[in-house]
Amino acid sequence: xxxxxxxxxxxxxxxxxxxxxxxxxxxxxxxxxxxxxxxxxxxxxxxxxxxxxxxxxxxxxxxxxxxxxxxxxxxxxxxxxxxxxxxxxxxxxxxxxxxxxxxxxxxxxxxxxxxxxxxxxxxxxxxxxxxxxxxxxxxxxxxxxxxxxxxxxxxxxxxxxxxxxxxxxxxxxxxxxxxxxxxxxxxxxxxx
Amino acid sequence: xxxxxxxxxxxxxxxxxxxxxxxxxxxxxxxxxxxxxxxxxxxxxxxxxxxxxxxxxxxxxxxxxxxxxxxxxxxxxxxxxxxxxxxxxxxxxxxxxxxxxxxxxxxxxxxxxxxxxxxxxxxxxxxxxxxxxxxxxxxxxxxxxxxxxxxxxxxxxxxxxxxxxxxxxxxxxxxxxxxxxxxxxxxxxxxxxxxxxx
Numbered sequence: 001x002x003x004x005x006x007x008x009x010x011x012x013x014x015x016x017x018x019x020x021x022x023x024x025x026x027x028x029x030x031x032x033x034x035x036x037x038x039x040x041x042x043x044x045x046x047x048x049x050x051x052x053x054x055x056x057x058x059x060x061x062x063x064x065x066x067x068x069x070x071x072x073x074x075x076x077x078x079x080x081x082x083x084x085x086x087x088x089x090x091x092x093x094x095x096x097x098x099x100x101x102x103x104x105x106x107x108x109x110x111x112x113x114x115x116x117x118x119x120x121x122x123x124x125x126x127x128x129x130x131x132x133x134x135x136x137x138x139x140x141x142x143x144x145x146x147x148x149x150x151x152x153x154x155x156x157x158x159x160x161x162x163x164x165x166x167x168x169x170x171x172x173x174x175x176x177x178x179x180x181x182x183x184x185x186x187x188x189x190x191x192x
Numbered sequence: 193x194x195x196x197x198x199x200x201x202x203x204x205x206x207x208x209x210x211x212x213x214x215x216x217x218x219x220x221x222x223x224x225x226x227x228x229x230x231x232x233x234x235x236x237x238x239x240x241x242x243x244x245x246x247x248x249x250x251x252x253x254x255x256x257x258x259x260x261x262x263x264x265x266x267x268x269x270x271x272x273x274x275x276x277x278x279x280x281x282x283x284x285x286x287x288x289x290x291x292x293x294x295x296x297x298x299x300x301x302x303x304x305x306x307x308x309x310x311x312x313x314x315x316x317x318x319x320x321x322x323x324x325x326x327x328x329x330x331x332x333x334x335x336x337x338x339x340x341x342x343x344x345x346x347x348x349x350x351x352x353x354x355x356x357x358x359x360x361x362x363x364x365x366x367x368x369x370x371x372x373x374x375x376x377x378x379x380x381x382x383x384x385x386x387x388x389x390x
């Protein structure tokens with residue numbers, strides 16, 4: 001139990017995937033203009049990341065390791081992820097059009113999200129067991145969602161502030177993310 | 193010939209992937225703790241970009257529209273695997289320094305973005321030039337950020353101590369927050385320069 005809690009704290013706060021590990025910056029900057037869209041994107045990411053890490057972990061153990069073709073990892077993983085996202089989108093469209101509408105364009109966008117492939121590869125590289133990989137992916141994606149929602153809140157305020165013209169847009173967003181990263185650094189030392 | 197040169201130069205300043213189109217941020221921020229890592233990453237990405245641009249452009253009339261994203265991904269992933277294995281074999285230090293960001297070149301928005309926006313619609317030679325130009329632009333951007341961060345955070349450049357032993361390193365520059373702030377300020381500077389030039 002304690003190990004699970006430690007892992008969650010580690011992935012969400014201490015080694016936050018956006019501000020400490022630099023994964024998922026593109027969607028982080030692109031989708032964080034409003035809090036509602038941020039929440040939607042965050043939830044989609046949690047869903048896709050967890051599901052794909054589970055799948056890719058199984059593929060690694062049952063296929064890649066079994067037949068000693070680990071060098072195919074990149075190609076196989078990204079194909080699994082792309083296929084999964086496509087499949088999830090189709091299923092959602094049929095079974096829950098409301099949710100599909102809510103998630104909108106974010107679902108296909110998540111395929112090229114560094115977080116998904118990053119978490120999948122890291123979970124395998126760190127040699128996690130199935131349960132550990134599951135918790136890891138849940139924590140990592142929750143951390144992404146947390147940072148995203150926090151940043152969206154800040155950005156909404158930022159839109160009303162007076163900013164020098166050359167810094168408008170992505171430049172000030174990056175500087176602000178830096179400050180957010182600085183704040184998250186305060187969590188270092190929480191987990192040994 | 194003119195269009196070829198134009199496509200080449202495009203990616204270096206006018207549509208610099210990092211500073212103008214703002215794609216491929218993840219690797220920019222993560223790799224640039226040292227200037228020499230920047231060159232390694234830039235070369236790897238340029239190689240993958242040029243090769244995949246060429247192949248995708250050559251196959252652009254053959255790939256069915258519905259599955260084109262999956263096809264691009266397979267093509268890019270193949271070249272990334274090649275780069276990964278070559279680096280693991282011949283440049284092991286660099287391979288370790290770049291870590292997970294080598295396989296992440298597959299989902300680097302620059303490569304898929306150029307495939308979709310350019311290689312998909314243009315002949316092979318133009319796509320190759322575009323790939324080279326974007327790659328050079330990317331490498332230059334990475335070099336700039338990496339040099340600044342290494343200089344401020346370590347007092348050195350490419351491993352050579354430049355600022356002397358009296359310099360107390362500004363540690364923040366090589367930590368994650370520093371990455372974001374340096375890149376943000378550089379972007380602001382580029383915007384200012386572009387405003388003046390326009």
